[in-house]
Amino acid sequence: MADQGSRWRTTIEIAAISAVLYLVLGAPGFPSSLLGGSSEHRIPQSRAKTESLVYPSPGLQCGSQSYNVHIFSASPLVIYIDDFLNQEEADHLIDISRDKWQISTVFNNGVEERDDSVRKSEKALIDRDTTVQCIEQRALSIQGWPQETFIERLWTQRYNVSGHYSLHYDWASASKDSRRVSTFMVYLEADCGGGGTNFPMLQAPEDVKWCDFIECGQQGDAEGVTFKARKGAAVFWMNFDADGRGYKETIHAGMPVTKGTKVGLNIWSWYQAGL
Numbered sequence: 235m236a237d238q239g240s241r242w243r244t245t246i247e248i249a250a251i252s253a254v255l256y257l258v259l260g261a262p263g264f265p266s267s268l269l270g271g272s273s274e275h276r277i278p279q280s281r282a283k284t285e286s287l288v289y290p291s292p293g294l295q296c297g298s299q300s301y302n303v304h305i306f307s308a309s310p311l312v313i314y315i316d317d318f319l320n321q322e323e324a325d326h327l328i329d330i331s332r333d334k335w336q337i338s339t340v341f342n343n344g345v346e347e348r349d350d351s352v353r354k355s356e357k358a359l360i361d362r363d364t365t366v367q368c369i370e371q372r373a374l375s376i377q378g379w380p381q382e383t384f385i386e387r388l389w390t391q392r393y394n395v396s397g398h399y400s401l402h403y404d405w406a407s408a409s410k411d412s413r414r415v416s417t418f419m420v421y422l423e424a425d426c427g428g429g430g431t432n433f434p435m436l437q438a439p440e441d442v443k444w445c446d447f448i449e450c451g452q453q454g455d456a457e458g459v460t461f462k463a464r465k466g467a468a469v470f471w472m473n474f475d476a477d478g479r480g481y482k483e484t485i486h487a488g489m490p491v492t493k494g495t496k497v498g499l500n501i502w503s504w505y506q507a508g509l
């Protein structure tokens with residue numbers, strides 16, 4: 235949470251951080267074919283990545299879930315999905331994360347390490363029971379079952395007071411044949427102050443009806459737009475356009491939690507040609 239006197243980030247800070255991230259994270263906005271991965275010089279996909287890609291079982295039987303879709307932006311496509319998960323599903327995911335929490339890490343110059351100044355939280359790789367697979371299926375269904383697109387094994391993340399994730403893109407590398415096409419940031423527990431998901435390059439809409447889903451007034455002091463952490467809700471966005479250019483507007487941050495606990499869920503869809 236920020237007040238008038240002490241803004242969490244100034245415009246200049248955001249511009250500087252964005253410029254560094256832009257270069258470090260593979261120059262989003264450039265055609266991914268220029269980043270490597272042409273058909274002649276295909277970058278071999280790491281075994282670890284391929285093994286983390288999953289697809290729900292064909293015979294899966296799932297109940298229906300009535301979610302409410304609010305399109306925030308058409309380009310890039312950004313949607314706030316209220317009730318993406320029901321309360322039981324959200325509680326179940328927290329339950330199966332128990333005993334699996336580990337300190338979240340980041341990659342600095344290719345080295346995986348803890349860096350609380352960038353990302354302060356815990357994360358858990360959850361087992362793929364029926365509930366989890368039905369959530370994977372829902373995520374694919376909303377996207378219209380895109381071809382050659384898989385789900386990355388799901389991770390939950392837990393933020394206590396002062397937990398946060400500073401500005402970043404959700405992709406670190408991308409190629410013509412292989413990339414993290416979309417993100418669902420889902421809120422499983424939101425009994426907290428702060429903890430919204432901020433997009434400094436997206437513009438807040440005018441209509442006050444959006445104030446149910448985004449921070450308005452004092453709490454809306456951060457640049458751009460901050461989606462509220464609401465239990466069961468999800469923010470969905472596409473990371474790349476049809477030509478494989480990363481959308482620079484999708485830079486985002488998990489805002490610091492000022493009280494209580496926030497638990498989130500990442501659902502990332504991965505395009506992998508020829509798997």
Ligand SMILES: O=C(O)CCC(=O)C(=O)O
Nearest residue numbers: 399430431487488489498
């Ligand atoms: O917790 C949030 O609001 C954002 C988390 C996030 O961006 C991520 O895990 O990649």
Ligand SMILES: [Fe+2]
Nearest residue numbers: 402403404486
């Ligand atoms: Fe992210």
